[in-house]
Amino acid sequence: MKRVLGIFLGILTAIGGFVDMGDLVANAAVGARFDMNLAWVVVVGVVGIVVYAEMSGRVAAICGRPVFDLVRERLGPRFGLANLVASFAINLLTLTAEIAGVAIALSLVSSVNYLLLVPFVMVLVWLVVWRLSFAMMERIFGLLGLCLLVFVVTVWRIGPDWSQLWSDASSPVIPSDENVFSYAYYAIALFGAAMTPYEVFFFSSGAVEDGWTVKDLNENRANVFIGFPLGGLLSLAIMACAFLVLAPADIGVDTLSQVALPVTVTVGKLGLAIALIGIFAATFGAALETSLSAGYTVAQYLGWPWGKRLRPVEASRFHVVILMALVVALLIAISGVDPVKVTEYSIVLSAAALPLTYFPILVIANDPAYMGDEHTNGRIFNMIASVYLVILVVVSIVTIPLMIITRAGS
Amino acid sequence: MTDGRVLHAGLHVLDRQMRDRHGRLCGKVDDLELERNEETGAMYVTAVLSGPGHLLYRTGRRRIGTWLAKLTSHIERSSLEDPGRIPYDRIKSVGVTVDLAIEANELATFAAERWTRDHIVGHVPGSRHDADE
């Protein structure tokens, strides 16, 4: 039983990180606009996050050091600070989008205007961060997030021509009515959404919160190898749903309610209800991950006590940072900005900042002074990680120019 | 050559996490103080400097950093002469973390922690209990 419960950190991280507001909308929008021609990006993203999350979890288990602690140590105070500022800002945008996403999910079952629900959601997020133990949080939201499997059921119920679907996904082409730049832009958005840095901030800090040691390396592997591919599967299912139901009707996705539409049409009322619970759990989980990450990054950069395993009075600055992040996110959210737009910007900007976070993880995972000789990366693992480092650098360089050329994909 | 343990300042000491004598996290090694022995001409590390002022100084904001470090050195009550300066003889070990032989409370980095605890977090219900299972 403990073994089963043990993988909920990975499931929550993956569901909150992979199928958060950004991915829900991005995957559905891509499925409706590009058919399955960008599905390969999700697979590339899953492998990347698996490799780097495994390293960050292993480092956390062996020397008890979470990611941002290492970022400052390896990048130095200046680069580290630049990374902190960038990560914090992106995190804040993401948190804003997630809070709005939770409110929208609630508005879809209550028909109350979502803007009125935003303050309520913010307080709810804060209460969970303040009072609920880390383990409970993982289990509740990880478990509820599994409701998103209804998207897989939907694809199966539609009963598409599987071999056709597979050949569409495995031999991607750029659709004739799209240009190469917007194709690349959406590819980067999907990749950025899969590898958002807050996933490793949260995962590695969570490993410390859960008290992992060398003995838990198997648990780390199970978490990573089950959690993230599951997140990838859900992403692909959402994409396929949009491709199968929305694309034939020439629907472009730009609201959260449209994401759930294929489930409604295919599975019916119960399916819709389950999908909405799943969306609620995923966005709420992501709101928890990003608000905690706001505290984790600042506290770990400056060396403050941090974490939910401490009483709030023992980590008061950590809690103050989280509270401030929530308040700022609330203010942005109720100003009425389009939450879907905020999400898009946050995932694309995070793609631009990726190497700053992942590079130090790779170096430390190779450092015998931290890891001991037997736990440093193996050769094949390093090879894959190096390939990804190159991808991350290329992505970060081309992201901003692409954003300008395509006018953010419009 | 010498037979003592070799450390590189940038690689092994600066920016390391510090822990107090109970293992509590209490700031980072923001800078080191050096002093030259006039007789031998050798230079030694005499203290670890920690706190926002020293961090600012190190990142190039020298004037405001010095000012801030001075400011925090006045408001503190601590067994240390200057709570932003941890004398070398109060360091227990230097490894993946830098472990100190003093209380986190005595350090300048903890002033803000104490303030937020006493003025904000401590007033919120539930702040003194463990999280609910």
Add this chain to the structure above:
Amino acid sequence: MSSRRVLAGLIVSLLAAGCVAHPVGPARSVESYERKANTTAESALSAVETVRLLAGAGADGNALRSYLSVAVSEQEDALGGVRGTFMSIQPPEGVPSAVLRDELSTILTSAFDHVGDVRIEIRRGHVAELDTVAAPLSLDAAELRDLIEELS
């Protein structure tokens, strides 16, 4: 340090631009006017088709009323916004552009009214007959598709 600041400034201004910029700006030539009309028609078609799917799901008893109500309102707002933006564009001189403007405006207005009818039915709780209320939308969708075909 300064290059980093430049980058930060760039990102901020880009964000600001992204938040206010709309794909539809002023039109300088017939060609660009047609492109904007095309974008507008595509967005409108997406909204109309979404509402048709929603209405169908509602009539089949497949959807929660709160969900239908919020989702249809969103599309109504989107359609209204798209129409407002298009109508505010100054068309270039010449008969073809004026004709295009009239044509698209007529479809948009009709679609907007029909989506409004669907919304009203949902709020009244008459979900079972939604497919009949939404039936005129299929004509709007067909007209939008014809127009998109013509323009591309």
Add this chain to the structure above:
Amino acid sequence: MRMSDLMACDVYAADGRCLGRVRDVRLVMDGPVRGSLAALRVDALIVGGSAFAGRLGYLRGGVRGPILLSALMHRLEARAITIEAGDITHWDVDERRLITAARAIQRGDPDR
């Protein structure tokens, strides 16, 4: 004096040639015991090369993989030289200027 001041200094040869910026400082625990540890002495300066590569530990910290990064970092650090603290004749840290009389300058780090 502070470590950050020392690490902002440029080192010049006796003939006025600039050898580069101090990138790291080698410390040795070999002095009389102070509290729990032996006093930490400034033993040598690592001069020139890249500050970024230096603090990753590829040259002085025993980090080996991945091969790609390791090769890159060794290349970036190839220009770095080690100057014994005793060979610094003139410590003008306020002016960010150190002068060395060392004739034979070691490439890289003799410890590794």
